[in-house]
Amino acid sequence: MDSKNGCAALTLGGVVMLLVVLLIGWPQYRVYSQRLAGEAALAEAQSSRQVAILEARAKKESAISLAEAEVIRARGAAEANAILQNSLGGPEGYLRYLQIQALENSKSSLIYVPTEAGLPVTEARRLDNQK
Numbered sequence: 001m002d003s004k005n006g007c008a009a010l011t012l013g014g015v016v017m018l019l020v021v022l023l024i025g026w027p028q029y030r031v032y033s034q035r036l037a038g039e040a041a042l043a044e045a046q047s048s049r050q051v052a053i054l055e056a057r058a059k060k061e062s063a064i065s066l067a068e069a070e071v072i073r074a075r076g077a078a079e080a081n082a083i084l085q086n087s088l089g090g091p092e093g094y095l096r097y098l099q100i101q102a103l104e105n106s107k108s109s110l111i112y113v114p115t116e117a118g119l120p121v122t123e124a125r126r127l128d129n130q131k
Contacts, residue, residue: 085094
């Protein structure tokens, strides 16, 4: 029976040692686990912040490039308008040209032709629609 008592004592001692290790080790493991979770959350937050900063920089650079392209386009349009205006005899000739272009693109059935005073005198195509 001594061997049975010795085995029981050894088993009881092992259980007691296991309980002591658990009682001491469990709180330390929880602290370690929480520290690792906090470090992971901090690393994720820093990564998200860096991504947001890079996206903001890309948007800024894109906006600057779009603005520069718009300025270049506006300069080109201004130069083209100046060339047209000068070749058509000044601002009034250019406005007449624009009016003619608008009339050509118009699908209306009624066109007023201005006179020197700017008053409409003639209505073209009206008679064609009444037939």
